[in-house]
Amino acid sequence: MIRIYVAIIFAFLYIPIAFVIVSSFTDETGLTVKWFERLIKDSKVVSAFYNSLTLALLSTVFSVILGTSAAYAFLRTKMRFESFFYTPIVIPEITEALSLLLFYKLFSFPLGFTSVLLGHIAFNIAFVFVIVKARLSGYEKSIEEASLTLGANEIQTFLKITVPLAMPGIVAASLIAFTLSWDNFIKTVFTTGPGFQTLPLLIWSQAARGVVSPTLSALTTMMLAVSMILAYLYVKVSTQRG
Amino acid sequence: MKRALAVPGLLYLFVLFYLPFLIVVLYSFGFPKFTLDFYAEVFKPVFFKFFLNSLLLATTTTILCFFLAYPLAYYIAIRAQKWKNLLLVLVILPFWISLLLRTYAIMAILTPIGLMFTFTAVVIGMVYDYFPFMVLPLYASLEKLKRSQLEASYILGASPTKTFLKVTLPHSKPGIIAGVMLVFIPSLGEFVVPSMLGGDYVTLGTLTWDLFLRYHDWWRGSAISVIYMAIVLIAIAIYLKKAGRIEL
Numbered sequence: 001m002i003r004i005y006v007a008i009i010f011a012f013l014y015i016p017i018a019f020v021i022v023s024s025f026t027d028e029t030g031l032t033v034k035w036f037e038r039l040i041k042d043s044k045v046v047s048a049f050y051n052s053l054t055l056a057l058l059s060t061v062f063s064v065i066l067g068t069s070a071a072y073a074f075l076r077t078k079m080r081f082e083s084f085f086y087t088p089i090v091i092p093e094i095t096e097a098l099s100l101l102l103f104y105k106l107f108s109f110p111l112g113f114t115s116v117l118l119g120h121i122a123f124n125i126a127f128v129f130v131i132v133k134a135r136l137s138g139y140e141k142s143i144e145e146a147s148l149t150l151g152a153n154e155i156q157t158f159l160k161i162t163v164p165l166a167m168p169g170i171v172a173a174s175l176i177a178f179t180l181s182w183d184n185f186i187k188t189v190f191t192t193g194p195g196f197q198t199l200p201l202l203i204w205s206q207a208a209r210g211v212v213s214p215t216l217s218a219l220t221t222m223m224l225a226v227s228m229i230l231a232y233l234y235v236k237v238s239t240q241r242g
Numbered sequence: 243m244k245r246a247l248a249v250p251g252l253l254y255l256f257v258l259f260y261l262p263f264l265i266v267v268l269y270s271f272g273f274p275k276f277t278l279d280f281y282a283e284v285f286k287p288v289f290f291k292f293f294l295n296s297l298l299l300a301t302t303t304t305i306l307c308f309f310l311a312y313p314l315a316y317y318i319a320i321r322a323q324k325w326k327n328l329l330l331v332l333v334i335l336p337f338w339i340s341l342l343l344r345t346y347a348i349m350a351i352l353t354p355i356g357l358m359f360t361f362t363a364v365v366i367g368m369v370y371d372y373f374p375f376m377v378l379p380l381y382a383s384l385e386k387l388k389r390s391q392l393e394a395s396y397i398l399g400a401s402p403t404k405t406f407l408k409v410t411l412p413h414s415k416p417g418i419i420a421g422v423m424l425v426f427i428p429s430l431g432e433f434v435v436p437s438m439l440g441g442d443y444v445t446l447g448t449l450t451w452d453l454f455l456r457y458h459d460w461w462r463g464s465a466i467s468v469i470y471m472a473i474v475l476i477a478i479a480i481y482l483k484k485a486g487r488i489e490l
Contacts, residue, residue: 002317009314010332013373016347017339023350070251077244084252088259090478092431094447095471098454098463099262105460106265122258125251154244183340185434190454200342207346207438212353220343231338 017224024218035218045202045219051113052198055188056181059120063177066121067128068170072162074129075136076144088126096123097190104191111193119191120184124177131176135169136162168237175234179227199223263471269464280465289449289466296446299436300429303368307376307425308418310369315380315417316410320387330381336374344371345438352439359441367435372428376421383417384410423481427474446470 024035039045067085074082088096100119109115143165147157163170185200192201199219206216265273272280283289318329336344348367349358357363387410395405433447440448446466453463 002313002321005313006317006329009310010329012370013332013336016351016370017344020347020350066251066254069247073244073246073248079245079248081252084255084260088255090474092428092470092474094431094433094450095266095467095474096259096262098450098467099266100258101454102265102269102460102464103258103262118258122255125255129251179338183342185340185342200340203342203346204434207342207349210349210353210358210438212346212350216346217350220346223343224339227338227340227343228335231335234338 020217021221021224023214024221027214035214036222038215039218039222042215044197045199048197048199048202051196052182052200055113055117055120055198056178058117059124059181060174060177062121063124063128064170064174067125067173068132068163068166070125071129071133071136072158072166075133076141085126085129088123089130093123093186094190097187100187101190111191112196115191115193116188116196116198119187120181123184123187124180127176127180128173131173132166132169135172136166139165168240171237172234175230175237179230179234182226182230183223266464266467269460270468272461280461281469284462284465284469292444292446292449295444296430299364299368299432299443299445300426302365303372303429304376304422304426306365306369307373308421311373311376311380311421312414315377315384315414318377319381319384320389320392333374333377333381341371341434345435349438358439359443361440361443364436364440364443367439368429368432371435372425375424375428379420379424380414380417383414383420387413419481419484423477427477430473431470 025031025033027034070085073079074085097119100115100122103109104111104115144157144161147161148154152160183200184198185204188198189201189204192198200223203216203219203223206213270280271277314333318326318333322329345367348370352358352363352366357366391409391413392405395409396402400408431447431450433445433451436443436445437448437451450463450466450470453459453466
């Protein structure tokens with residue numbers, strides 16, 4: 001009995017996704033890749049793709065640097081305000097998105113690539129902080145102390161001991177940060193300006209009007225593929241023992 | 243020296259996360275003036291519809307997610323055995339797919355069967371999107387339940403129903419609270435799902451979207467957001483008091 005139930009639930013979870021993937025590879029006559037060819041030829045899609053990629057890469061780099069150093073500082077010294085870094089994770093995204101918009105409006109900050117990027121970094125710092133700190137807390141402080149005793153200075157110790165030890169955590173955090181940024185819709189739509197489109201914004205601009213089309217499904221399939229690759233890498237990294 | 247490493251991150255979050263919140267609060271009080279009019283206004287009957295719709299949607303979603311997820315979480319945690327890891331992966335995988343894409347997938351299914359733009363469509367979409375958030379905490383709490391605890395209950399003569407009510411259910415309470423929170427809070431402010439699947443089904447989320455992005459009405463928009471934030475913070479505070487910490 002319960003097995004049938006479990007099967008039905010998973011069918012409910014995966015049939016819609018399977019349907020999108022299948023419809024992006026078929027037309028009336030059978031299998032085809034023409035919907036994907038159309039995507040590649042569409043200059044709007046191509047520029048949105050590059051925008052999404054740049055955004056995700058840059059926000060990952062900045063948030064990993066800021067989040068990792070903060071995680072290290074909080075782990076090795078007794079400091080208050082650690083919950084400062086948890087709030088962005090618990091707060092509903094829409095609230096964060098609209099407050100960023102108001103912030104930009106109040107200071108007449110131009111909306112576009114930079115405003116979106118700054119918002120993405122803020123959100124990602126929190127995730128990087130949590131992941132890296134969890135990873136680093138598994139190591140003994142004595143390894144660093146040994147390095148200091150043996151004559152390395154604090155900066156050398158940080159770069160040669162702490163960073164390599166934290167590396168699996170940093171890589172895992174980068175993958176999460178990249179995914180969050182690559183997929184992000186709500187914060188992007190609130191803080192973007194005319195002329196700056198990302199892939200999720202492109203999907204939204206059609207789907208919000210009720211459009212379901214093979215090209216849109218192909219775009220969704222493409223984004224799904226990227227997400228799955230990132231998920232796979234994440235699992236590989238986080239199950240590895242350093 | 244080490245403390246200094248935390249400064250850039252803290253400063254960044256202060257300027258681009260906390261300061262914007264303060265600005266929202268400021269606007270909700272009528273910035274650059276000071277007035278309570280906007281709060282008084284959002285409590286007028288015109289806005290009731292939005293609050294009630296959101297409450298109805300979030301409650302329906304949470305209840306459905308709970309009843310659908312509990313048997314699944316129970317099965318994975320206690321009965322699945324060799325399938326356990328595979329099933330867990332299948333539950334976690336949707337977390338890596340953005341909500342927008344998942345909602346599009348539901349739309350692609352609902353369009354040919356003619357179910358779009360109804361309350362049912364919105365509920366199906368919401369349950370589809372938030373279901374994993376309910377399964378995982380339930381699974382985490384049920385997983386800690388030892389098989390021997392259940393066996394002890396049976397040996398001592400309790401029926402399966404009684405065992406469920408007296409052993410399993412109380413044991414999974416932290417998971418239930420966490421799951422309900424993780425589904426209810428974001429559902430209350432959700433706007434992607436209702437606006438894609440619901441046609442003219444308006445919620446707090448769609449109202450916020452319209453006030454900010456269509457009418458540029460920062461003041462009423464801010465008042466509503468502050469109220470929503472207050473609800474969220476109260477819920478989190480209650481949760482922290484009950485459970486001690488947040489388990490993700």
